Amino acid sequence: MTMLSARIERLPFSGFHRRLLLMGGLGYTFDAMDAAVIAFVLPVLRTEWGLSSVQIGVLASANFIGFFFGALAAGSCGDLIGRRKVMMSALAIYCVASLFSGMVNDWTVFLGLRIVAGFGAGAESAIIAPYLSEFVARRYRGTFTGALAGFFSFGFVAAALLGYFIVPAHPQGWRIVIFITALPVVLLLWWRRALPESPRWLESQGRENEALAIMDAMEDNHVRSGRALPALNAEDVAAPPPSTSRGSLLKNYATLVSSKLIRISTMTWLMWLSITFSYYSFFTWIPSLLIQNGMTITKSFGYSLVMYIAQIPGYFSAAWFNERIGRQATIVSYMLLGGLCALGLAFTHSDGQIMVAGVLLSFFMNGTYAGVYAYTPEVFPTQVRATGSGLASAIGRIGGITAPILVGFIYPTAGFAGVFGMTTAVLLLGAAAVTFMGIPTRGRSLEDIAASELS
Numbered sequence: 001m002t003m004l005s006a007r008i009e010r011l012p013f014s015g016f017h018r019r020l021l022l023m024g025g026l027g028y029t030f031d032a033m034d035a036a037v038i039a040f041v042l043p044v045l046r047t048e049w050g051l052s053s054v055q056i057g058v059l060a061s062a063n064f065i066g067f068f069f070g071a072l073a074a075g076s077c078g079d080l081i082g083r084r085k086v087m088m089s090a091l092a093i094y095c096v097a098s099l100f101s102g103m104v105n106d107w108t109v110f111l112g113l114r115i116v117a118g119f120g121a122g123a124e125s126a127i128i129a130p131y132l133s134e135f136v137a138r139r140y141r142g143t144f145t146g147a148l149a150g151f152f153s154f155g156f157v158a159a160a161l162l163g164y165f166i167v168p169a170h171p172q173g174w175r176i177v178i179f180i181t182a183l184p185v186v187l188l189l190w191w192r193r194a195l196p197e198s199p200r201w202l203e204s205q206g207r208e209n210e211a212l213a214i215m216d217a218m219e220d221n222h223v224r225s226g227r228a229l230p231a232l233n234a235e236d237v238a239a240p241p242p243s244t245s246r247g248s249l250l251k252n253y254a255t256l257v258s259s260k261l262i263r264i265s266t267m268t269w270l271m272w273l274s275i276t277f278s279y280y281s282f283f284t285w286i287p288s289l290l291i292q293n294g295m296t297i298t299k300s301f302g303y304s305l306v307m308y309i310a311q312i313p314g315y316f317s318a319a320w321f322n323e324r325i326g327r328q329a330t331i332v333s334y335m336l337l338g339g340l341c342a343l344g345l346a347f348t349h350s351d352g353q354i355m356v357a358g359v360l361l362s363f364f365m366n367g368t369y370a371g372v373y374a375y376t377p378e379v380f381p382t383q384v385r386a387t388g389s390g391l392a393s394a395i396g397r398i399g400g401i402t403a404p405i406l407v408g409f410i411y412p413t414a415g416f417a418g419v420f421g422m423t424t425a426v427l428l429l430g431a432a433a434v435t436f437m438g439i440p441t442r443g444r445s446l447e448d449i450a451a452s453e454l455s
Helices: 003-010 015-048 053-080 083-101 107-133 138-165 173-180 183-194 199-204 208-224 234-238 249-256 262-283 286-292 297-309 311-324 327-346 351-378 382-437 446-454
Strands: none
Touching (some): 015 083, 015 208, 083 173, 107 138, 107 382, 249 382, 262 351, 262 382, 297 311, 311 327
């Protein structure tokens, strides 16, 4: 470990970290709102544009096609040009494309713009956790990053509220909610002034003076609050420093599939693919499935809203468990419990049973993400942290792309049982991968985790 890393590890949680949590969290809120609001727009577009189930499924997958390429680009560029530049550029792309998608009248043009918006949202989602986790000490990193992911829940609830109150109330309600999702462009002004680059990344690039200047500012912020800085941990100072070898695009991807990291990389791919496939097979289609199951559009949106609200305790309970039982145990437990709930949903019959099973499924599947977002950046070294996280996220988006389309084909013949039986099987696969291929990260510095994996 370097002196700079030891200084990061000694810092208590402060106002500086709370600002980072709020800034990154708002980014996740709007990413989630953009992804979720399409579920409330699709039933209207089906009627207004006369779309088939397959066309609706393709539109539901549009964001995730963009997410795939955005996550790949963010990971690659985040390690090569810096986390901060990628985060800000991604937000700008997403906002512009989202704004224009609310102005069109053709489903193919809408599809293209949603792919571009998804590119920006996917890039932003992939970079925020690995970026901001590098500012945080090991003793609260799991809770911090889990809580950061918890802001997704606010975006989904906001999307459900918009879908419930605005979409049915106005002939152009779907356009209004799309325009609202473009509002976070104002965050760029705040981020440009307040967000520093990651000092760990700067140090890995040989830019020590810039890294030390940011570290000095972080410590000054703590001192100005009237608290003394804790002493440096002698073991942290004496620990071997991480590699400062400069990477390239091909070198970084080669590192991820090298003999030292291939097990970890494969684990993150299976973990992300499993949870993202299962998640979006449920949340993208649930309003439409409820309508096709006999509910009115207003009632289905109301049920969806309650299920979306269940995300909030799901995320933040898992963020708490990240530091109590570890990331692996949190992810596996929530995946298994989510699988049980999905299996229960497959055999529900009444509206009340659908509500209970859906709320529990929402709670556990979203809680899984709080573990996943905390765990993924931790298992990769600094030089490939963004690339590894971005690639895992991108592979996960394959699940987001294929799930809505598969549901469009499976539901007409197999119904709820087929859709959610499939969800259960995929969740079990992800839980097995994390159990048998993962590594413990709780209470360990990022440098210690990297050293053990690369030794």
